[in-house]
Amino acid sequence: MAGLIASALDSVRGYAGSLAWGPLVNISKSTILSLLGNIQCGQLTVIEQDGTTTVCGNAAGGTRDDPITTLEVKRDAFWLRLALFADMGFAESYMLGEVKCPDLTAFFRIFILNRTYLANGSTFTSTLSTAISGLLRKANTLPNALLNISAHYDISNDMFSAFLSPDLTYSCPIWAPLSSRKPNSAEESLESAQYRKLDRFIDNARIKPTDHVLEIGTGWGSFAIRAVQRTGCRITSLTLSAEQKTLADRRIADAGLTENIEVLLCDYRALPMPTTGPYDKVVSIEMLEAVGREFLITYFECIHKLLRSDGGIAVFQCITMPESRYEAYARSEDFIRKYIFPGGHLPTVTQLVDSIHAGGKGLLVVDNIENIGTHYAKTLRIWKENFLNNFEQRIRPSLIAEHEGMTEADAQLFKRKWEYYFTYCEAGFNTRTLGDVIITVSREGAMELAEDIPL
Known part of the structure; x- marks a missing residue:
């Protein structure tokens, strides 16, 4: 039963990526941009598919080395994932190429520094889905x-x-x-x-x-x-x-x-x-x-x-x-x-x-x-640089050779997943x-x- 429920949650997340109903996307976008408007430390610039730009936060008013970066939305599914599944939705959108960010470390630092202003990066649906997933997580028995x-x-x-x-x-x-x-x-x-x-x-x-x-x-x-x-x-x-x-x-x-x-x-x-x-x-x-x-x-x-x-x-x-x-x-x-x-x-x-x-x-x-x-923090940054620099010549060929059925598209998704992993962790240690x-x-x-x- 637990496996069926977990599978259902994954299916919902997958369905969110294919759902592009205009009114729902617009509601999601409005909700997310309104929340990002609460940023107090650092600056995040959001560029939509049609070129519309929204600047959240104010780097000039910062009193520290505040992070600055840009989010470029490539597909409307990004707004829906983020509204429904918050940080997990963002991770999945990044891996799938639905959103791009030139400096993920800065993005994560913005989120961490503004956590209290951004409702800890959660929504009602994301809180519900992660809570259910937490309950279904399997214990580390020997098998x-x-x-x-x-x-x-x-x-x-x-x-x-x-x-x-x-x-x-x-x-x-x-x-x-x-x-x-x-x-x-x-x-x-x-x-x-x-x-x-x-x-x-x-x-x-x-x-x-x-x-x-x-x-x-x-x-x-x-x-x-x-x-x-x-x-x-x-x-x-x-x-x-x-x-x-x-x-x-x-x-x-x-x-x-x-x-x-x-x-x-x-x-x-x-x-x-x-x-x-x-x-x-x-x-x-x-x-x-x-x-x-x-x-x-x-x-x-x-x-x-x-x-x-x-x-x-x-x-x-x-x-x-x-x-x-x-x-x-x-x-x-x-x-x-x-x-x-x-x-x-x-x-x-x-x-x-x-x-x-x-x-x-x-x-x-x-x-x-x-x-x-x-x-x-420095270690993870070095690992990420090595990973990205060696991906095409060393890592991608090894993955495709060692994992039957892995396609070029799978390899690129894997690359974005590990880039996200290194950066996600770097920001966590960088901010203590x-x-x-x-x-x-x-x-x-x-x-x-x-x-x-x-x-």
Whole structure:
């Protein structure tokens, strides 16, 4: 039944695109332009198909570096989608080429800065449809988790290689502070910033040559390779993506580290205890977003079971939602969860800490929380630039070759979807609407954390 209702909602959205009844379009257009007229920060110029121009906001009156951009409407279906489905309607219109915007980042910044003046970008129908979709969202059971991870990470290794840095780290790095940059020095590379973040994990976890480390979420092996190269430790790494495992195994072999690193195609809930006993350290980098609200405590129960009880240390990285916006977010559906990360869920910092306490039976101590979210904005911009620059020569041919039945039109829609994804997220971190925290936890009495402190 849930599947039928979800399918019906998608059908309504699809029908909206083909409906071009003049009076309904005019009502929708009038409603949207009236709402956009409330913009106070920045300036948005709307250009209709017949050339009619409406300027919303006033950049000249701004007191900050207010964003300025233009929306060019290509099809009347845009007005109807936006009126019925608000932000989801805008996303779908953009992917379908019904509206164009030369600077999506500026558009999203305008929306974020004017959220209170724009009714939080919602309409009655959009609130209803997203609420129903939220109720129908499936929990991340083991089978669903496998399908959700595959839907994103098994798209194409060649595609990810085309926009990530050579280390293939697909998470937020840590850029060097501007104050530390020497005059006339070259701008730091993304690869260097990624290694700084990976090193933060190695250092926070106090990884030693004798440690057996559990990594939940392999990616393409960048952390495991870096940790072993630096410390000589042994790592067991888990992934649910067959494509990622294939490439990670190859990269590990090329680095000559197969004796130290084992990659398992396994869910964290199904991992048995090693015959040698619990793991000394646990690391998980931006995997918690795939766990789901219903399984956060279960996740940390597994950490509690698998982490050594005497002196164990674990370090996690997770994108977070602000406390004030969480309940509305959790009840609804958004572009990222529908089109990019099905099954995804961004917890709050409080929710993470409470889940650590509950899952760890009070025996996992939170030692440090560091928010590196603002480091993501530049990263996403670089990923988007790489993606767009490499799309025609590298990404599009790989997609068409690897996905039977994909047409040129499908490939162009895919391109616009990912451009929207990168920009949508960039704006969220650029305005500190989203966070990304590194949380270090330990067992009580984990004296390795005091190694550099005079006692």
